[in-house]
Amino acid sequence: MTETAHVLVVDDDPDIRDELQEYLTGHGFRVSTAEGGAAMHAVLEKEPVDLIIMDLKMPGESGLSLTSSVRKTSKAGVIILTGTGDDVDRVVGLEIGADDYIAKPCNLRELLARVRSVLRRTRGEGGAGLEVEAECLQFAGWTLDLSERRLTSPDSAEVPLTTGEFNMLEAFVTRPKRVLNRDQILDLTQGRDWSPYDRSIDNLISRLRQKIEADPKNPQIIKTVRGVGYLFTPAVSKK
């Protein structure tokens, strides 16, 4: 995994360009911006880009057409920003070749998560991976589908998880057999800092256990390490 992924933000609104540039730069990415198709192609020709964040609606040109033109020349992943009112549904964007999309006004943290997720997927794929590699992780009979964000029980029933529960389970599943303290968990799930007497993690742990532990009183999957944090014990395998 590279230290400085190069992200290109394409949006006609300078405020949004600045906002995203500042935020993503602060999170360790190298960020370029472009206010339209011409500027975008200029950047693409000059230097390799790992990921493009593209506004769907820009004066004169559509993010969709830009996306498909990008696809022909670059291996960069694409995340599309859609306005709230836009009736364009996910499928259209994905069929054009976008890797993900997110609605405006966007939660920066969520955007960050998706940026990372797309980078993870697009990276290391030699060829043009139209197939979004379904990342399914299995543990103790359960299946966690990271791309669809679904959890399936050992008896093949889908168990609905809230956003918070899923994020937490994802954090654990991708770091099995390793004690995570509350600070880290909060960091991984919400990018928030932890302060003593914050019991929200304990609470979430409790809720998650109710859903995935056979006997929540004697947890076998997520064990607590008193005075430190929690530990996800099962072995995890890719499916």
Add this chain to the structure above:
Amino acid sequence: MTETAHVLVVDDDPDIRDELQEYLTGHGFRVSTAEGGAAMHAVLEKEPVDLIIMDLKMPGESGLSLTSSVRKTSKAGVIILTGTGDDVDRVVGLEIGADDYIAKPCNLRELLARVRSVLRRTRGEGGAGLEVEAECLQFAGWTLDLSERRLTSPDSAEVPLTTGEFNMLEAFVTRPKRVLNRDQILDLTQGRDWSPYDRSIDNLISRLRQKIEADPKNPQIIKTVRGVGYLFTPAVSKK
């Protein structure tokens, strides 16, 4: 677990370098220090390093980029130190390939615990394995699963252990036939210092014996060495 793991501290602040060096040396590690990337690489070329503790923010160079460059040439584990104020999401570190991270100002005991934890994981792993090998140790008919933190009795019943009891048993099982004094036990289980008249270890020993000794009055597994400490007598075999 070996006492002479080689740890390399990379930080531009000499105070922190000294502090960590002194502390870790005092706990049985061999410690080198480096104030920047150049010095770090110099050490890495000269001698094998088991673990690197790296400051995230150093003038001129980022701990993140150093981490990924280390990854290419060395098998050393990496723990990243992040400043509290760092706007850079700490999570990035884990995705870059660090094995763990800890916030500054850091609790030395917690750091010690994490150092040991990472060493345990990175050691003996030939290739980069997502799945940590399941370590099951057997003694006197009992089975202690270190990764799932479970104890199974000779008649195949699971015996629940508290965090403290498990940590203590783990310390003994990984150091069989060897007298451990109270200072060492406390250090291994909690990274805490022992002071005379601290009877908490005696107490824990007593509780553990109740659970694993056939006759707690005549302990056969954990024997007392009067005036010194305790001794785990059974032979231990990997399963």
Add this chain to the structure above:
DNA sequence: AAGCCCTGCGACAAATTGATACAAATTCAT
């Protein structure tokens, strides 16, 4: 054998965690 020191362990207190209830916040649908 007496006395001192160390250890075993029961009892209590402190600290940590689990779980429920409720309020705040967010999301969703209308």
Add this chain to the structure above:
DNA sequence: ATGAATTTGTATCAATTTGTCGCAGGGCTT
């Protein structure tokens, strides 16, 4: 946009775990 429903954080209390205290019992020294 407004209200309902879901989700999430906080408060609270119960349960568990752990450290401290104290005394009894046994070993070692003199």
